[in-house]
Amino acid sequence: MRRFWTLAVAAVLLLGAGAARAADPVDDYDARLEEIAREVEAIRKDLEAVAREVAWAGMAQAFVFVERPDPAWKDRPVEVRVDGARVAVRRLLPEEWELLEKGLAVEVARVWVAAGEHEVWIGAAGGEPDGAARLEAPAARPSAWVAAAGEGEVEWRVE
Amino acid sequence: MTLAAAVLLASAGPARAGVWGEAGVVRALTGDGADAVDLLARVPQPTRAERYFRAVALDRAGFRPAAFGLWAELSVSDGAFSGPALEELVKREFGRARYDRVIASYEAARPGRLTDPAGLWYRVGQSYRMLGRQQEAAEALARVDGGTFLPYALHTLAQIRFEQDRHAEALDLLAEAIEAAPPPLADRIRLTRGRVLYQVATGLSDLTPQARRRALATARAQFDRVGPDSPWYPEALEGMGWCDLELGAAAAALAAFGLAAERDPGREPLYLWAEGRAYEAAGVPAEAARWYGRARDRARAAAAALEARADRPEVAAVWRRELDRIRPVARRLDTLDARLEAVSAALVAREGALARRAGRVDRAEAGLAALGAELGRMSEGVGAYLDTVPLDVLVPRQTRPRVSALSARHRGLDREADRLYGAAEALEAASPGAAQGLRDRLLAVRQRLARARAAFLEGLRQRVSARQKELAARIAQEREGLATVASSVEGVREALEEAAARVGRARQALRGLRGRIEVVRGKIEALRAEAQAQGRRATRERLVAEASRWRRRADLYALDETQALHLLREGRP
Numbered sequence: 015m016r017r018f019w020t021l022a023v024a025a026v027l028l029l030g031a032g033a034a035r036a037a038d039p040v041d042d043y044d045a046r047l048e049e050i051a052r053e054v055e056a057i058r059k060d061l062e063a064v065a066r067e068v069a070w071a072g073m074a075q076a077f078v079f080v081e082r083p084d085p086a087w088k089d090r091p092v093e094v095r096v097d098g099a100r101v102a103v104r105r106l107l108p109e110e111w112e113l114l115e116k117g118l119a120v121e122v123a124r125v126w127v128a129a130g131e132h133e134v135w136i137g138a139a140g141g142e143p144d145g146a147a148r149l150e151a152p153a154a155r156p157s158a159w160v161a162a163a164g165e166g167e168v169e170w171r172v173e
Numbered sequence: 174m175t176l177a178a179a180v181l182l183a184s185a186g187p188a189r190a191g192v193w194g195e196a197g198v199v200r201a202l203t204g205d206g207a208d209a210v211d212l213l214a215r216v217p218q219p220t221r222a223e224r225y226f227r228a229v230a231l232d233r234a235g236f237r238p239a240a241f242g243l244w245a246e247l248s249v250s251d252g253a254f255s256g257p258a259l260e261e262l263v264k265r266e267f268g269r270a271r272y273d274r275v276i277a278s279y280e281a282a283r284p285g286r287l288t289d290p291a292g293l294w295y296r297v298g299q300s301y302r303m304l305g306r307q308q309e310a311a312e313a314l315a316r317v318d319g320g321t322f323l324p325y326a327l328h329t330l331a332q333i334r335f336e337q338d339r340h341a342e343a344l345d346l347l348a349e350a351i352e353a354a355p356p357p358l359a360d361r362i363r364l365t366r367g368r369v370l371y372q373v374a375t376g377l378s379d380l381t382p383q384a385r386r387r388a389l390a391t392a393r394a395q396f397d398r399v400g401p402d403s404p405w406y407p408e409a410l411e412g413m414g415w416c417d418l419e420l421g422a423a424a425a426a427l428a429a430f431g432l433a434a435e436r437d438p439g440r441e442p443l444y445l446w447a448e449g450r451a452y453e454a455a456g457v458p459a460e461a462a463r464w465y466g467r468a469r470d471r472a473r474a475a476a477a478a479l480e481a482r483a484d485r486p487e488v489a490a491v492w493r494r495e496l497d498r499i500r501p502v503a504r505r506l507d508t509l510d511a512r513l514e515a516v517s518a519a520l521v522a523r524e525g526a527l528a529r530r531a532g533r534v535d536r537a538e539a540g541l542a543a544l545g546a547e548l549g550r551m552s553e554g555v556g557a558y559l560d561t562v563p564l565d566v567l568v569p570r571q572t573r574p575r576v577s578a579l580s581a582r583h584r585g586l587d588r589e590a591d592r593l594y595g596a597a598e599a600l601e602a603a604s605p606g607a608a609q610g611l612r613d614r615l616l617a618v619r620q621r622l623a624r625a626r627a628a629f630l631e632g633l634r635q636r637v638s639a640r641q642k643e644l645a646a647r648i649a650q651e652r653e654g655l656a657t658v659a660s661s662v663e664g665v666r667e668a669l670e671e672a673a674a675r676v677g678r679a680r681q682a683l684r685g686l687r688g689r690i691e692v693v694r695g696k697i698e699a700l701r702a703e704a705q706a707q708g709r710r711a712t713r714e715r716l717v718a719e720a721s722r723w724r725r726r727a728d729l730y731a732l733d734e735t736q737a738l739h740l741l742r743e744g745r746p
Contacts, residue, residue: 039707040269040271040495043495043700043703043704043707044237044238045238046696046700047235047237047498047499047502047700048235048236048237048238048239049696050235050502050693050696050697050700051207051234051235051236051502052236053689053693053696054207054235054502054505054506054509054693055207055210055234057506057509057686057689057690057693058207058505058509060682060686061509061512061513061516061683061686064516064679064682064683064686065512065516065519067675067679068516068519068520068523068675068676068679077193077196077212079192079196081192081195107203109202109203110199110203113198113199113202113203118195118196118198118199119192119195119196119199120195120196120199121196121199121200121208121212156215158192158193160192173191173192173193
């Protein structure tokens with residue numbers, strides 16, 4: 015009788031632990047998954063190079079960041095327009111909003127545009143796109159267009 | 174934990190990351206790991222914080238060994254984020270039951286500020302315990318001071334104290350764990366506390382009979398606190414049954430075991446065997462033998478059912494989690510495939526544009542050739558060309574009316590002179606001298622007119638000559654221009670051919686990329702299949718081990734049955 019109870023008392027009560035098993039298959043799995051992820055990354059780079067040479071020749075890449083949001087963007091999706099054309103519409107995730115409030119910048123769009131100056135606007139989706147800023151997108155390197163919403167207007171800087 | 178680390182980063186003030194790093198951190202926490210890796214790779218000199226989040230992103234994107242390497246580097250060196258890096262390592266290795274690696278990481282680390290100290294001490298403590306290092310386990314678990322892990326830590330600590338025969342301490346710890354635990358977990362800990370109390374009551378020989386009865390009553394009360402709605406109720410009933418049996422209440426024990434068997438078919442053989450024990454204790458060996466026999470049969474049936482499941486095992490949960498890690502990599506590959514199609518479409522459009530341009534160049538070249546031939550003909554036949562030209566077009570437009578007026582006047586003067594000659598003929602008879610004088614004057618006028626006409630014609634001749642030269646120069650100029658245009662067109666054609674060659678190379682590169690995508694897709698499928706096989710193997714091993722345990726129990730139940738039958742034959746109760 016006691017044999018049973020001794021076992022029962024010693025039963026393991028673990029939170030968040032996996033069942034014990036041999037380690038090797040997991041290491042092998044990790045290594046192979048990483049190898050696949052590297053190949054995927056290499057394909058991405060090569061594809062980007064081809065696209066840049068052929069499809070995007072003379073184009074520049076621009077990342078649109080928000081570092082200080084307008085409170086209205088919490089309830090409505092954010093829209094980005096470049097030269098009047100809508101290039102991105104997306105709702106900021108609650109976690110992103112939390113991090114924005116803590117002062118971290120959030121990426122909202124990445125676009126390919128002709129190298130040179132462009133009229134860029136960000137605001138709540140469906141809003142009147144007035145007060146667009148003229149921002150530069152040089153062909154040589156990706157640009158960061160950083161938006162900071164202030165009193166009724168958005169201030170931009172380019173990095 | 175990582176979100177808490179982001180808060181650490183945000184509170185870092187002047188040392189905070191730039192926009193690329195910040196956005197990379199946010200993406201690492203909320204979105205696609207590979208995109209985050211891309212953003213963070215643009216940070217020229219990453220800080221320790223950015224390296225930490227790069228590891229988070231790498232881990233999300235499938236680069237686990239690289240992520241572990243980065244975290245390990247951070248955790249063993251002094252500075253910011255050494256604590257969170259250790260926490261990430263420990264969390265992941267613990268989640269995969271690699272307790273030796275948890276301890277290796279912990280012992281090598283120099284952790285600074287932690288974001289979840291309770292989580293770290295819990296995992297380290299449990300890992301030490303799983304490796305049999307009880308003293309270190311107890312020290313680490315004792316540092317868990319609150320949160321979700323506290324009841325688990327207290328439970329394990331109580332088990333350690335129980336094994337060290339520090340029973341009172343174990344019971345106090347379990348009481349504390351029950352207080353700290355949410356309802357279902359609290360019931361589970363009540364079971365352990367009841368079992369410890371039962372062990373104390375039945376296992377310590379120095380207890381007086383009264384103390385023993387009190388301890389058993391306390392244990393029973395502990396089991397009795399688990400309500401009928403609790404998932405642990407059948408096991409609590411079983412505990413009450415064993416207490417009742419020790420207290421001499423066999424009928425109550427039978428009732429408890431019977432109800433437990435009804436409520437928990439998965440453990441039915443255990444309860445049936447317990448009923449046999451109750452009958453044996455009550456001095457009814459025939460019934461005892463019958464219940465042992467049923468327990469044996471059910472245990473064998475349970476083993477057979479598990480063995481049948483082992484033939485078609487499901488993927489073990491731990492491997493399902495590993496399989497989930499393939500998903501973002503596969504999704505990224507699908508995205509690349511779609512992007513490749515978009516680039517291919519762009520390439521087709523570009524090829525079309527190049528073909529249209531080539532067509533225009535062909536037409537331009539044909540036009541230039543025709544123009545060249547025309548200019549050649551014009552150069553050779555400028556004289557003939559001039560023959561076809563009316564005289565007045567050879568003089569400037571503004572002087573053309575004057576030239577026309579002069580010509581008309583010449584013709585008028587000729588006609589007047591003819592008329593005056595007629596008059597001179599008529600005057601001849603009447604006044605030959607006057608007639609002669611008129612004729613002389615008319616002759617002089619005609620001579621002047623002829624000279625004027627000759628001068629006019631000479632002027633025209635000179636003008637035609639200048640015009641001819643001018644035309645020849647213009648033709649030469651046009652031919653030169655034509656040659657320049659032809660050379661430009663040639664340049665355009667070369668550029669077009671170069672562009673076409675580039676497009677051709679790109680097309681070939683895309684074909685290569687498409688092939689590589691297919692190869693990687695194949696590798697993903699193979700890895701997925703292998704992980705599933707590993708997961709099924711793990712389940713099969715678990716089921717077979719479980720079945721084997723039931724078979725061993727069935728053998729023990731058979732022995733008990735034999736013993737009860739023997740007692741029955743011997744006529745002993």
